[in-house]
Amino acid sequence: xxxxxxxxxxxxxxxxxxxxxxxxxxxxxxxxxxxxxxxxxxxxxxxxxxxxxxxxxxxxxxxxxxxxxxxxxxxxxxxxxxxxxxxxxxxxxxxxxxxxxxxxxxxxxxxxxxxxxxxxxxxxxxxxxxxxxxxxxxxxxxxxxxxxxxxxxxxxxxxxxxxxxxxxxxxxxxxxxxxxxxxxxxxxxxxxxxxxxxxxxxxxxxxxxxxxxxxxxxxxxxxxxxxxxxxx
Amino acid sequence: xxxxxxxxxxxxxxxxxxxxxxxxxxxxxxxxxxxxxxxxxxxxxxxxxxxxxxxxxxxxxxxxxxxxxxxxxxxxxxxxxxxxxxxxxxxxxxxxxxxxxxxxxxxxxxxxxxxxxxxxxxxxxxxxxxxxxxxxxxxxxxxxxxxxxxxxxxxxxxxxxxxxxxxxxxxxxxxxxxxxxxxxxxxxxxxxxxxxxxxxxxxxxxxxxxxxxxxxxxxxxxxxxxxxxxxx
Numbered sequence: 001x002x003x004x005x006x007x008x009x010x011x012x013x014x015x016x017x018x019x020x021x022x023x024x025x026x027x028x029x030x031x032x033x034x035x036x037x038x039x040x041x042x043x044x045x046x047x048x049x050x051x052x053x054x055x056x057x058x059x060x061x062x063x064x065x066x067x068x069x070x071x072x073x074x075x076x077x078x079x080x081x082x083x084x085x086x087x088x089x090x091x092x093x094x095x096x097x098x099x100x101x102x103x104x105x106x107x108x109x110x111x112x113x114x115x116x117x118x119x120x121x122x123x124x125x126x127x128x129x130x131x132x133x134x135x136x137x138x139x140x141x142x143x144x145x146x147x148x149x150x151x152x153x154x155x156x157x158x159x160x161x162x163x164x165x166x167x168x169x170x171x172x173x174x175x176x177x178x179x180x181x182x183x184x185x186x187x188x189x190x191x192x193x194x195x196x197x198x199x200x201x202x203x204x205x206x207x208x209x210x211x212x213x214x215x216x217x218x219x220x221x222x223x224x225x226x227x228x229x230x231x232x
Numbered sequence: 233x234x235x236x237x238x239x240x241x242x243x244x245x246x247x248x249x250x251x252x253x254x255x256x257x258x259x260x261x262x263x264x265x266x267x268x269x270x271x272x273x274x275x276x277x278x279x280x281x282x283x284x285x286x287x288x289x290x291x292x293x294x295x296x297x298x299x300x301x302x303x304x305x306x307x308x309x310x311x312x313x314x315x316x317x318x319x320x321x322x323x324x325x326x327x328x329x330x331x332x333x334x335x336x337x338x339x340x341x342x343x344x345x346x347x348x349x350x351x352x353x354x355x356x357x358x359x360x361x362x363x364x365x366x367x368x369x370x371x372x373x374x375x376x377x378x379x380x381x382x383x384x385x386x387x388x389x390x391x392x393x394x395x396x397x398x399x400x401x402x403x404x405x406x407x408x409x410x411x412x413x414x415x416x417x418x419x420x421x422x423x424x425x426x427x428x429x430x431x432x433x434x435x436x437x438x439x440x441x442x443x444x445x446x447x448x449x450x451x452x453x454x455x456x457x458x459x460x461x462x463x464x
Contacts, residue, residue, distance in 0.1 A: 004308040005320040007341040009300075009334045014325070068241075076236040088237040093246070094371050094397065096328055102241045109239040136368075139326050165326065 017140055020100035024107075024143030034229040035103075035126045036222065037144035039166065042132035044152040045176045047075050048209040049218070050127060054083040056219040057125070061226055062115050064123040066090055066106040068098050068131050075129065086115055086123070097136035100143040103128060125226050134159070138166040145229055148172040153184050157191035160198050167198035174218055175206040249372055252332035256339075256375030266461040267335075267358045268454065269376035271398065274364035276384040277408045279307050280441040281450070282359060286315040288451040293356040293458055294347050298322055298338040300330050300363050307361065318347055318355070329368035332375040335360060357458050366391070370398040377461055380404040385416050389423035392430050399430035406450055407438040 028035055040046050047067075054063055064086040067076040076089035090106045092098065098106075107126065115121035128144060130137045149170045151159055154177065160167040167173065173195050175188065192204050203221065207214035260267055272278050279299075286295055296318040299308040308321035322338045324330065330338075339358065347353035360376060362369045381402045383391055386409060392399040399405065405427050407420065424436045435453065439446035 004305055004312055005341060005345055006305055006308075006323060007320060007338060008323045008325065009327075009330075009337055013327070013334065073236055073238055076238075080236055088239060091238060091240045093240065094367065095241075095245070096368055098241075102245065105241055106239055109237060113237055135326060136328055 014139065017099050017101075020104070021141035021143040024100050024104055025145065028107075028143070028145070029229070031122060032124070032230045033107075033122055033126060034124060034226045035107075035128060035142070035144040036225075037128050037130055037137075037142045037147045038150070039130045039134075039137045039147065039170070040132060040150040040152075041134050041155060044132075044150045044155065045209045046129050046132070046150055047078055049150055049174060049176060049207065049215070050079060050129065051082045052209050052212055052215045053219050053222065054079070054085055054127075056215060057223060058083060058085055060223060061124040062121070063125045063127070064088075064110050064113075064115065066103075066110060066126060066128045068092055068106075068129060086110065086113055088113065092131060096131055096133050097140050098128070098130055098142050099140040103142040103144075124230065125222070134163040134166045138163070138169050146171040146225060148174060150174045150176050151191070153177040153180050153186045156184075157186045157188070157194065160191070160194035164198055167195055167202070170199065170202060172203045172205060172218070172221065175204065176209050178206045178213065179208040179211060246371065249331050249333075252336070253373035253375040256332050256336055257377065260339075260375070260377070261461070263354060264356070264462045265339075265354055265358060266356060266458045267339075267360060267374070267376040268457075269360050269362055269369075269374045269379045270382070271362045271366075271369045271379065271402070272364060272382040272384075273366050273387060276364075276382045276387065277441045278361050278364070278382055279310055281382055281406060281408060281439065281447070282311060282361065283314045284441050284444055284447045285451050285454065286311070286317055286359075288447060289357070289455060290315060290317055292455060294353070295357045295359070296320075296342050296345075296347065296355040298335075298342060298358060298360045300324055300338075300361060318342065318345055320345065324363055328363055328365050329372050330360070330362055330374050331372040335374040335376075356462065357454070366395040366398045370395070370401050378403040378457060380406060382406045382408050383423070385409040385412050385418045388416075389418045389420070389426065392423070392426035396430055399427055399434070402431065402434060404435045404437060404450070404453065407436060408441050410438045410445065411440040411443060 068090040079087040300322040312319040
Protein backbone atom coordinates (compact mmCIF):
# COMPACT_ATOMS: atom_id res chain seq x y z
CA UNK A 1 0.00 0.00 0.00
CA UNK A 2 1.30 3.45 -0.97
CA UNK A 3 2.31 5.68 1.87
CA UNK A 4 1.05 9.25 1.93
CA UNK A 5 2.35 12.34 3.68
CA UNK A 6 0.50 13.14 6.90
CA UNK A 7 0.40 16.62 8.45
CA UNK A 8 -0.62 16.93 12.10
CA UNK A 9 -2.51 20.23 12.06
CA UNK A 10 -3.63 20.03 15.62
CA UNK A 11 -0.19 20.56 17.11
CA UNK A 12 0.29 24.18 16.07
CA UNK A 13 -3.35 25.18 16.62
CA UNK A 14 -3.42 23.61 20.06
CA UNK A 15 0.05 24.84 21.03
CA UNK A 16 -0.98 28.44 20.28
CA UNK A 17 -4.16 28.00 22.32
CA UNK A 18 -2.26 26.30 25.16
CA UNK A 19 0.05 29.33 25.40
CA UNK A 20 -2.94 31.73 25.51
CA UNK A 21 -4.60 29.56 28.15
CA UNK A 22 -1.50 29.45 30.38
CA UNK A 23 -1.17 33.22 30.13
CA UNK A 24 -4.83 33.75 31.05
CA UNK A 25 -4.47 31.38 34.03
CA UNK A 26 -1.47 33.35 35.36
CA UNK A 27 -3.41 36.60 35.08
CA UNK A 28 -6.37 35.07 36.91
CA UNK A 29 -4.02 33.84 39.66
CA UNK A 30 -2.64 37.37 40.13
CA UNK A 31 -6.17 38.83 40.23
CA UNK A 32 -7.39 36.12 42.64
CA UNK A 33 -10.15 34.95 40.29
CA UNK A 34 -10.92 31.21 40.11
CA UNK A 35 -12.30 30.07 36.75
CA UNK A 36 -14.17 26.75 36.48
CA UNK A 37 -14.92 25.34 33.01
CA UNK A 38 -18.12 23.26 33.14
CA UNK A 39 -18.79 20.90 30.23
CA UNK A 40 -21.38 18.26 29.31
CA UNK A 41 -23.58 16.92 26.51
CA UNK A 42 -26.77 18.89 25.77
CA UNK A 43 -29.54 18.28 28.30
CA UNK A 44 -27.45 16.88 31.16
CA UNK A 45 -28.62 19.55 33.62
CA UNK A 46 -25.72 22.06 33.69
CA UNK A 47 -27.88 25.12 34.34
CA UNK A 48 -29.98 23.51 37.10
CA UNK A 49 -26.82 22.19 38.78
CA UNK A 50 -25.30 25.68 38.62
CA UNK A 51 -28.36 27.33 40.18
CA UNK A 52 -28.37 24.87 43.09
CA UNK A 53 -24.61 25.24 43.60
CA UNK A 54 -24.57 29.04 43.38
CA UNK A 55 -27.44 29.40 45.85
CA UNK A 56 -25.37 27.45 48.41
CA UNK A 57 -22.22 29.56 47.85
CA UNK A 58 -23.30 33.09 46.95
CA UNK A 59 -23.29 34.40 50.54
CA UNK A 60 -19.75 33.10 51.07
CA UNK A 61 -17.99 34.24 47.87
CA UNK A 62 -18.61 36.61 44.94
CA UNK A 63 -19.72 34.57 41.93
CA UNK A 64 -20.26 35.40 38.25
CA UNK A 65 -21.36 33.16 35.39
CA UNK A 66 -20.58 33.11 31.65
CA UNK A 67 -23.08 31.06 29.66
CA UNK A 68 -21.85 29.98 26.21
CA UNK A 69 -24.46 29.13 23.64
CA UNK A 70 -24.86 29.25 19.88
CA UNK A 71 -27.40 32.06 19.89
CA UNK A 72 -29.97 32.10 22.70
CA UNK A 73 -29.92 34.03 26.01
CA UNK A 74 -32.25 31.82 28.02
CA UNK A 75 -29.58 30.21 30.22
CA UNK A 76 -27.96 33.50 31.29
CA UNK A 77 -31.37 35.01 32.11
CA UNK A 78 -32.40 31.87 34.04
CA UNK A 79 -29.24 31.96 36.19
CA UNK A 80 -29.63 35.70 36.90
CA UNK A 81 -33.30 35.33 37.87
CA UNK A 82 -32.81 32.22 40.01
CA UNK A 83 -29.65 33.28 41.87
CA UNK A 84 -29.21 37.05 41.47
CA UNK A 85 -25.53 36.69 40.59
CA UNK A 86 -23.95 38.47 37.61
CA UNK A 87 -24.52 36.37 34.50
CA UNK A 88 -23.59 37.13 30.89
CA UNK A 89 -24.22 35.28 27.67
CA UNK A 90 -21.47 34.42 25.18
CA UNK A 91 -22.67 33.74 21.65
CA UNK A 92 -20.38 31.41 19.75
CA UNK A 93 -22.29 31.96 16.50
CA UNK A 94 -22.45 28.29 15.55
CA UNK A 95 -19.07 27.31 16.93
CA UNK A 96 -18.89 24.12 18.91
CA UNK A 97 -16.37 25.06 21.60
CA UNK A 98 -14.67 27.92 23.45
CA UNK A 99 -10.93 28.57 23.34
CA UNK A 100 -8.76 30.71 25.64
CA UNK A 101 -9.12 33.87 23.52
CA UNK A 102 -12.93 33.61 23.50
CA UNK A 103 -12.90 33.04 27.26
CA UNK A 104 -10.75 36.13 27.70
CA UNK A 105 -13.30 38.18 25.70
CA UNK A 106 -16.01 36.92 28.05
CA UNK A 107 -13.97 37.79 31.17
CA UNK A 108 -13.34 41.31 29.80
CA UNK A 109 -17.08 41.74 29.22
CA UNK A 110 -17.75 40.55 32.76
CA UNK A 111 -15.18 43.01 34.18
CA UNK A 112 -17.02 45.85 32.39
CA UNK A 113 -20.23 44.80 34.15
CA UNK A 114 -18.64 44.61 37.62
CA UNK A 115 -20.24 42.76 40.53
CA UNK A 116 -23.67 43.84 41.82
CA UNK A 117 -23.37 46.94 39.66
CA UNK A 118 -20.04 47.96 41.23
CA UNK A 119 -17.62 48.30 38.33
CA UNK A 120 -14.09 47.29 39.34
CA UNK A 121 -15.32 44.69 41.85
CA UNK A 122 -13.84 41.29 41.05
CA UNK A 123 -15.57 37.93 41.40
CA UNK A 124 -13.87 35.23 43.49
CA UNK A 125 -15.33 32.54 41.24
CA UNK A 126 -16.31 32.65 37.58
CA UNK A 127 -18.12 29.61 36.20
CA UNK A 128 -17.96 29.15 32.44
CA UNK A 129 -20.77 26.97 31.09
CA UNK A 130 -19.23 25.64 27.87
CA UNK A 131 -21.12 24.61 24.69
CA UNK A 132 -23.08 21.33 25.07
CA UNK A 133 -20.75 18.91 23.26
CA UNK A 134 -18.52 16.05 24.46
CA UNK A 135 -15.92 16.29 21.69
CA UNK A 136 -14.53 19.70 20.71
CA UNK A 137 -14.65 21.54 24.08
CA UNK A 138 -12.33 18.86 25.51
CA UNK A 139 -9.67 19.77 22.94
CA UNK A 140 -9.35 23.42 23.94
CA UNK A 141 -7.88 24.64 27.23
CA UNK A 142 -10.01 27.68 28.14
CA UNK A 143 -7.56 29.00 30.72
CA UNK A 144 -9.69 27.62 33.57
CA UNK A 145 -8.11 26.49 36.84
CA UNK A 146 -10.05 23.22 36.72
CA UNK A 147 -12.43 21.41 34.38
CA UNK A 148 -15.66 19.80 35.56
CA UNK A 149 -18.21 17.85 33.58
CA UNK A 150 -21.70 16.59 34.19
CA UNK A 151 -22.77 13.15 33.01
CA UNK A 152 -26.46 12.40 33.53
CA UNK A 153 -27.77 8.90 34.23
CA UNK A 154 -29.93 8.61 31.04
CA UNK A 155 -26.80 9.12 28.90
CA UNK A 156 -25.38 5.76 30.03
CA UNK A 157 -22.39 4.61 32.08
CA UNK A 158 -20.29 3.82 28.98
CA UNK A 159 -19.63 7.47 28.07
CA UNK A 160 -16.04 7.49 29.45
CA UNK A 161 -15.28 4.71 26.92
CA UNK A 162 -16.78 6.66 24.00
CA UNK A 163 -15.46 10.14 24.82
CA UNK A 164 -12.03 9.39 26.35
CA UNK A 165 -10.52 12.88 26.04
CA UNK A 166 -13.42 14.64 27.80
CA UNK A 167 -13.04 12.36 30.83
CA UNK A 168 -9.22 12.62 30.77
CA UNK A 169 -9.24 16.42 31.04
CA UNK A 170 -11.88 16.68 33.80
CA UNK A 171 -10.88 16.99 37.46
CA UNK A 172 -14.43 16.40 38.65
CA UNK A 173 -17.22 14.33 37.11
CA UNK A 174 -20.67 15.12 38.51
CA UNK A 175 -23.15 12.29 37.92
CA UNK A 176 -26.55 13.99 37.69
CA UNK A 177 -30.14 12.67 37.80
CA UNK A 178 -29.40 9.86 40.27
CA UNK A 179 -33.11 9.97 41.21
CA UNK A 180 -33.84 8.00 38.01
CA UNK A 181 -31.17 5.33 38.63
CA UNK A 182 -33.85 2.64 39.24
CA UNK A 183 -35.29 3.18 35.75
CA UNK A 184 -32.07 3.04 33.74
CA UNK A 185 -29.44 0.41 33.13
CA UNK A 186 -26.74 2.67 34.63
CA UNK A 187 -24.05 1.07 36.80
CA UNK A 188 -22.52 3.75 39.04
CA UNK A 189 -19.60 1.52 40.11
CA UNK A 190 -18.77 0.62 36.53
CA UNK A 191 -19.05 4.26 35.47
CA UNK A 192 -16.64 5.30 38.26
CA UNK A 193 -14.24 2.55 37.17
CA UNK A 194 -14.38 3.78 33.51
CA UNK A 195 -13.84 7.40 34.63
CA UNK A 196 -10.77 6.36 36.62
CA UNK A 197 -9.40 4.48 33.59
CA UNK A 198 -9.32 7.91 31.87
CA UNK A 199 -8.20 9.95 34.88
CA UNK A 200 -7.27 8.09 38.08
CA UNK A 201 -7.44 11.30 40.12
CA UNK A 202 -10.91 12.42 38.95
CA UNK A 203 -13.37 13.08 41.77
CA UNK A 204 -16.80 11.55 41.14
CA UNK A 205 -19.78 13.30 42.78
CA UNK A 206 -23.28 11.77 42.36
CA UNK A 207 -26.07 14.37 42.61
CA UNK A 208 -29.67 15.10 41.77
CA UNK A 209 -29.85 18.76 40.75
CA UNK A 210 -33.67 18.64 40.80
CA UNK A 211 -33.95 17.62 44.47
CA UNK A 212 -30.60 19.05 45.61
CA UNK A 213 -29.25 15.67 46.75
CA UNK A 214 -25.45 15.63 46.79
CA UNK A 215 -25.11 19.27 45.66
CA UNK A 216 -23.47 20.11 49.01
CA UNK A 217 -20.52 17.88 48.08
CA UNK A 218 -19.95 19.68 44.80
CA UNK A 219 -20.41 23.11 46.42
CA UNK A 220 -17.92 22.24 49.19
CA UNK A 221 -15.34 21.01 46.71
CA UNK A 222 -15.69 24.24 44.75
CA UNK A 223 -15.43 26.46 47.86
CA UNK A 224 -12.22 24.71 48.94
CA UNK A 225 -10.82 25.15 45.42
CA UNK A 226 -11.52 28.89 45.44
CA UNK A 227 -10.01 29.37 48.93
CA UNK A 228 -6.93 27.40 47.95
CA UNK A 229 -6.46 29.43 44.70
CA UNK A 230 -6.79 32.73 46.57
CA UNK A 231 -4.59 31.50 49.43
CA UNK A 232 -7.23 32.25 52.10
CA UNK B 233 -37.63 39.31 32.38
CA UNK B 234 -34.16 40.55 33.36
CA UNK B 235 -31.91 41.45 30.49
CA UNK B 236 -28.38 40.09 30.42
CA UNK B 237 -25.29 41.26 28.63
CA UNK B 238 -24.57 39.34 25.43
CA UNK B 239 -21.11 39.11 23.84
CA UNK B 240 -20.88 38.04 20.20
CA UNK B 241 -17.65 36.04 20.23
CA UNK B 242 -17.92 34.88 16.68
CA UNK B 243 -17.28 38.29 15.16
CA UNK B 244 -13.64 38.62 16.15
CA UNK B 245 -12.81 34.95 15.63
CA UNK B 246 -14.43 34.90 12.20
CA UNK B 247 -13.08 38.31 11.19
CA UNK B 248 -9.52 37.13 11.90
CA UNK B 249 -10.09 33.96 9.90
CA UNK B 250 -11.75 35.89 7.05
CA UNK B 251 -8.65 38.08 6.77
CA UNK B 252 -6.36 35.02 6.68
CA UNK B 253 -8.61 33.41 4.06
CA UNK B 254 -8.63 36.49 1.80
CA UNK B 255 -4.84 36.68 2.03
CA UNK B 256 -4.45 33.00 1.15
CA UNK B 257 -6.84 33.41 -1.82
CA UNK B 258 -4.77 36.32 -3.21
CA UNK B 259 -1.59 34.27 -2.91
CA UNK B 260 -3.22 31.36 -4.72
CA UNK B 261 -4.41 33.72 -7.47
CA UNK B 262 -0.84 34.96 -7.97
CA UNK B 263 0.50 31.39 -8.05
CA UNK B 264 -2.27 30.26 -10.41
CA UNK B 265 -3.51 27.55 -8.05
CA UNK B 266 -7.29 26.92 -7.83
CA UNK B 267 -8.45 25.61 -4.43
CA UNK B 268 -11.83 23.85 -4.12
CA UNK B 269 -13.23 23.20 -0.63
CA UNK B 270 -15.42 20.07 -0.71
CA UNK B 271 -17.77 19.52 2.21
CA UNK B 272 -20.49 17.01 3.19
CA UNK B 273 -21.89 14.90 6.01
CA UNK B 274 -20.02 11.65 6.78
CA UNK B 275 -20.76 8.88 4.28
CA UNK B 276 -22.11 10.99 1.40
CA UNK B 277 -19.50 9.69 -1.06
CA UNK B 278 -16.91 12.50 -1.16
CA UNK B 279 -13.92 10.23 -1.83
CA UNK B 280 -15.62 8.16 -4.57
CA UNK B 281 -16.84 11.35 -6.27
CA UNK B 282 -13.30 12.74 -6.15
CA UNK B 283 -11.77 9.63 -7.68
CA UNK B 284 -14.26 9.67 -10.59
CA UNK B 285 -13.77 13.41 -11.15
CA UNK B 286 -9.96 13.32 -10.94
CA UNK B 287 -9.74 10.43 -13.40
CA UNK B 288 -11.63 12.56 -15.97
CA UNK B 289 -9.40 15.62 -15.44
CA UNK B 290 -5.90 14.42 -14.56
CA UNK B 291 -4.61 14.37 -18.15
CA UNK B 292 -5.78 17.94 -18.73
CA UNK B 293 -4.57 19.70 -15.54
CA UNK B 294 -2.19 19.01 -12.62
CA UNK B 295 -4.24 17.99 -9.59
CA UNK B 296 -3.41 17.46 -5.90
CA UNK B 297 -5.66 16.47 -3.01
CA UNK B 298 -5.64 17.28 0.71
CA UNK B 299 -7.77 14.88 2.76
CA UNK B 300 -8.77 16.18 6.18
CA UNK B 301 -9.70 13.63 8.81
CA UNK B 302 -9.57 13.24 12.55
CA UNK B 303 -6.84 10.62 12.55
CA UNK B 304 -6.91 8.03 9.76
CA UNK B 305 -5.01 7.97 6.44
CA UNK B 306 -7.33 5.70 4.46
CA UNK B 307 -8.86 8.41 2.25
CA UNK B 308 -5.53 9.90 1.14
CA UNK B 309 -4.15 6.43 0.35
CA UNK B 310 -7.33 5.49 -1.55
CA UNK B 311 -7.14 8.63 -3.72
CA UNK B 312 -3.43 8.10 -4.46
CA UNK B 313 -3.93 4.43 -5.38
CA UNK B 314 -7.03 5.02 -7.53
CA UNK B 315 -5.88 8.12 -9.42
CA UNK B 316 -2.10 8.41 -9.05
CA UNK B 317 -2.31 12.13 -8.20
CA UNK B 318 -0.47 13.67 -5.26
CA UNK B 319 -2.54 13.20 -2.12
CA UNK B 320 -1.73 14.14 1.46
CA UNK B 321 -3.57 13.61 4.71
CA UNK B 322 -4.31 16.42 7.18
CA UNK B 323 -5.01 15.26 10.73
CA UNK B 324 -7.24 17.67 12.62
CA UNK B 325 -6.73 15.76 15.88
CA UNK B 326 -10.40 15.73 16.85
CA UNK B 327 -11.27 19.15 15.48
CA UNK B 328 -14.48 19.43 13.51
CA UNK B 329 -13.48 21.89 10.80
CA UNK B 330 -10.57 23.47 8.91
CA UNK B 331 -9.79 27.17 8.97
CA UNK B 332 -7.59 29.23 6.63
CA UNK B 333 -4.44 28.78 8.72
CA UNK B 334 -4.84 24.99 8.78
CA UNK B 335 -5.44 25.00 5.02
CA UNK B 336 -2.26 27.03 4.54
CA UNK B 337 -0.30 24.43 6.55
CA UNK B 338 -1.66 21.77 4.23
CA UNK B 339 -0.75 23.73 1.09
CA UNK B 340 2.79 24.24 2.43
CA UNK B 341 3.08 20.50 3.04
CA UNK B 342 1.86 19.85 -0.49
CA UNK B 343 4.39 22.31 -1.95
CA UNK B 344 7.18 20.39 -0.18
CA UNK B 345 6.01 17.20 -1.90
CA UNK B 346 5.84 18.76 -5.38
CA UNK B 347 3.91 17.19 -8.27
CA UNK B 348 4.87 13.70 -9.54
CA UNK B 349 7.99 13.90 -7.39
CA UNK B 350 9.12 17.18 -9.00
CA UNK B 351 9.59 19.64 -6.13
CA UNK B 352 8.70 23.19 -7.18
CA UNK B 353 6.02 22.03 -9.64
CA UNK B 354 2.69 23.64 -8.82
CA UNK B 355 -0.73 22.02 -9.12
CA UNK B 356 -3.40 23.80 -11.20
CA UNK B 357 -6.12 22.45 -8.92
CA UNK B 358 -6.02 21.50 -5.25
CA UNK B 359 -9.10 19.81 -3.82
CA UNK B 360 -9.52 20.02 -0.05
CA UNK B 361 -11.79 17.31 1.33
CA UNK B 362 -13.04 18.94 4.55
CA UNK B 363 -14.10 17.10 7.75
CA UNK B 364 -17.45 15.27 7.42
CA UNK B 365 -19.78 17.68 9.23
CA UNK B 366 -22.57 20.00 8.03
CA UNK B 367 -22.21 22.62 10.77
CA UNK B 368 -18.76 23.90 11.72
CA UNK B 369 -16.95 23.69 8.33
CA UNK B 370 -19.56 26.09 6.89
CA UNK B 371 -18.53 28.75 9.43
CA UNK B 372 -14.88 28.93 8.39
CA UNK B 373 -13.63 30.30 5.08
CA UNK B 374 -10.68 28.05 4.17
CA UNK B 375 -9.30 30.45 1.56
CA UNK B 376 -10.77 28.33 -1.26
CA UNK B 377 -11.88 29.92 -4.55
CA UNK B 378 -15.21 28.09 -4.38
CA UNK B 379 -17.09 25.80 -1.99
CA UNK B 380 -18.81 22.63 -3.13
CA UNK B 381 -20.84 20.16 -1.11
CA UNK B 382 -22.23 16.70 -1.67
CA UNK B 383 -25.68 15.75 -0.45
CA UNK B 384 -26.57 12.10 -0.94
CA UNK B 385 -30.12 10.89 -1.59
CA UNK B 386 -30.45 8.78 1.61
CA UNK B 387 -29.81 11.93 3.72
CA UNK B 388 -33.14 13.44 2.60
CA UNK B 389 -34.20 16.46 0.55
CA UNK B 390 -34.90 18.61 3.63
CA UNK B 391 -31.22 19.15 4.51
CA UNK B 392 -31.09 22.73 3.09
CA UNK B 393 -33.81 23.61 5.62
CA UNK B 394 -31.91 22.07 8.54
CA UNK B 395 -28.38 23.28 7.68
CA UNK B 396 -29.02 26.70 6.13
CA UNK B 397 -25.49 28.08 6.39
CA UNK B 398 -23.84 25.12 4.64
CA UNK B 399 -26.13 25.54 1.63
CA UNK B 400 -25.73 29.35 1.66
CA UNK B 401 -21.94 29.20 1.35
CA UNK B 402 -21.79 26.53 -1.38
CA UNK B 403 -21.47 27.47 -5.05
CA UNK B 404 -22.19 23.92 -6.20
CA UNK B 405 -24.34 21.22 -4.62
CA UNK B 406 -23.69 17.73 -5.98
CA UNK B 407 -26.60 15.36 -5.35
CA UNK B 408 -25.00 11.91 -5.11
CA UNK B 409 -26.45 8.37 -5.17
CA UNK B 410 -29.26 9.19 -7.63
CA UNK B 411 -29.28 5.46 -8.52
CA UNK B 412 -31.25 4.83 -5.31
CA UNK B 413 -33.83 7.59 -5.93
CA UNK B 414 -36.62 5.00 -6.50
CA UNK B 415 -36.10 3.58 -3.01
CA UNK B 416 -36.10 6.82 -1.02
CA UNK B 417 -38.62 9.55 -0.41
CA UNK B 418 -36.31 12.14 -1.94
CA UNK B 419 -37.83 14.86 -4.15
CA UNK B 420 -35.13 16.27 -6.41
CA UNK B 421 -37.26 19.27 -7.50
CA UNK B 422 -38.11 20.16 -3.92
CA UNK B 423 -34.46 19.76 -2.89
CA UNK B 424 -33.36 22.12 -5.71
CA UNK B 425 -36.03 24.62 -4.62
CA UNK B 426 -34.78 24.47 -0.99
CA UNK B 427 -31.14 24.86 -2.13
CA UNK B 428 -32.10 27.97 -4.14
CA UNK B 429 -33.89 29.43 -1.10
CA UNK B 430 -30.46 29.42 0.59
CA UNK B 431 -28.41 30.43 -2.44
CA UNK B 432 -30.26 31.38 -5.64
CA UNK B 433 -27.06 31.08 -7.72
CA UNK B 434 -26.06 27.60 -6.51
CA UNK B 435 -25.51 25.08 -9.31
CA UNK B 436 -27.14 21.70 -8.62
CA UNK B 437 -25.52 18.65 -10.24
CA UNK B 438 -27.15 15.21 -9.78
CA UNK B 439 -24.66 12.33 -10.03
CA UNK B 440 -24.04 8.72 -9.17
CA UNK B 441 -20.39 8.41 -8.18
CA UNK B 442 -20.64 4.60 -8.20
CA UNK B 443 -21.71 4.32 -11.87
CA UNK B 444 -20.16 7.61 -13.05
CA UNK B 445 -23.51 9.06 -14.19
CA UNK B 446 -23.42 12.87 -14.25
CA UNK B 447 -19.76 13.09 -13.14
CA UNK B 448 -18.89 14.67 -16.52
CA UNK B 449 -21.02 17.71 -15.59
CA UNK B 450 -19.18 18.25 -12.34
CA UNK B 451 -15.76 17.65 -13.98
CA UNK B 452 -16.58 20.14 -16.78
CA UNK B 453 -17.70 22.79 -14.31
CA UNK B 454 -14.47 22.34 -12.36
CA UNK B 455 -12.26 22.48 -15.48
CA UNK B 456 -13.90 25.75 -16.61
CA UNK B 457 -13.40 27.17 -13.10
CA UNK B 458 -9.68 26.34 -13.13
CA UNK B 459 -9.17 27.80 -16.63
CA UNK B 460 -11.02 30.94 -15.68
CA UNK B 461 -8.97 31.37 -12.47
CA UNK B 462 -5.69 30.92 -14.34
CA UNK B 463 -6.87 33.11 -17.24
CA UNK B 464 -6.22 30.42 -19.86
